[in-house]
Amino acid sequence: MSILNQRDAIKLDIDLMSDKCGFVLEQLMELAGFSVAQAISKVYPKESNSNILLCIGPGNNGGDGLVAARHLSHFGYKPKLMYPKPPKSQVFRNLLQQCSQLDIPIVEILDLEKCLKDTNVVVDALFGFGFKSPVREPFVQILDLLAKTSIPIASSNPSLILTYLISTILYAISVT
Numbered sequence: 181m182s183i184l185n186q187r188d189a190i191k192l193d194i195d196l197m198s199d200k201c202g203f204v205l206e207q208l209m210e211l212a213g214f215s216v217a218q219a220i221s222k223v224y225p226k227e228s229n230s231n232i233l234l235c236i237g238p239g240n241n242g243g244d245g246l247v248a249a250r251h252l253s254h255f256g257y258k259p260k261l262m263y264p265k266p267p268k269s270q271v272f273r274n275l276l277q278q279c280s281q282l283d284i285p286i287v288e289i290l291d292l293e294k295c296l297k298d299t300n301v302v303v304d305a306l307f308g309f310g311f312k313s314p315v316r317e318p319f320v321q322i323l324d325l326l327a328k329t330s331i332p333i334a335s336s337n338p339s340l341i342l343t344y345l346i347s348t349i350l351y352a353i354s355v356t
């Protein structure tokens with residue numbers, strides 16, 4: 181398996197959506213979210229892991245998470261969304277509407293700690309290659325709780341928590 185760094189991931193997406201390759205954002209997002217849902221169903225069977233909490237960020241990575249939530253619901257899981265910033269564009273409003281039609285509930289940040297107690301797997305769809313440290317609220321609270329939990333965290337950007345921890349440490353050093 182090879183893991184792309186931030187620069188290569190950005191370049192790959194630019195290439196895919198160029199005139200030469202002809203892909204569009206919604207198509208790539210659908211593939212990314214479907215792949216996340218498929219990977220979860222393979223590693224965490226729904227019989228013992230039906231409660232999935234998807235933490236959705238403000239950018240395209242969050243869109244991947246909304247797509248994953250829809251597919252997980254179709255696969256028979258009981259997904260919930262933590263979506264602290266309202267969607268800015270029609271693409272995201274459509275994805276959210278599709279989740280709403282499937283009765284996928286939205287969890288408030290205040291209820292996150294309680295919700296984690298009943299969660300089998302967390303999907304971290306907070307940030308992708310658009311992340312720039314340091315983390316700003318309301319995501320600090322969310323990532324603090326996720327960093328403490330022992331619940332498995334699935335992500336299409338597996339280095340995120342590590343990036344977050346390193347950036348938090350570097351930021352703490354820079355302001356002391």
Ligand SMILES: NC(=O)C1=CN([C@@H]2O[C@H](COP(=O)(O)OP(=O)(O)OC[C@H]3O[C@@H](n4cnc5c(N)ncnc54)[C@H](OP(=O)(O)O)[C@@H]3O)[C@@H](O)[C@H]2O)[C@@H](O)CC1
Pocket residue numbers: 189193194197205208209212237238239240241242243244306307308309310311312313314315316317319336337
């Ligand atoms: N072609 C594609 O693009 C495709 C991309 N895909 C997926 O999308 C990912 C890249 O998407 P992206 O470029 O929207 O970036 P992403 O990190 O999801 O969000 C940026 C947002 O986060 C915010 N933000 C940033 N840092 C922050 C901080 N420290 N604290 C708080 N907020 C912060 C930032 O806010 P701003 O700084 O602009 O105010 C902005 O709103 C990529 O990795 C892949 O997973 C697939 O769907 C396939 C097609």
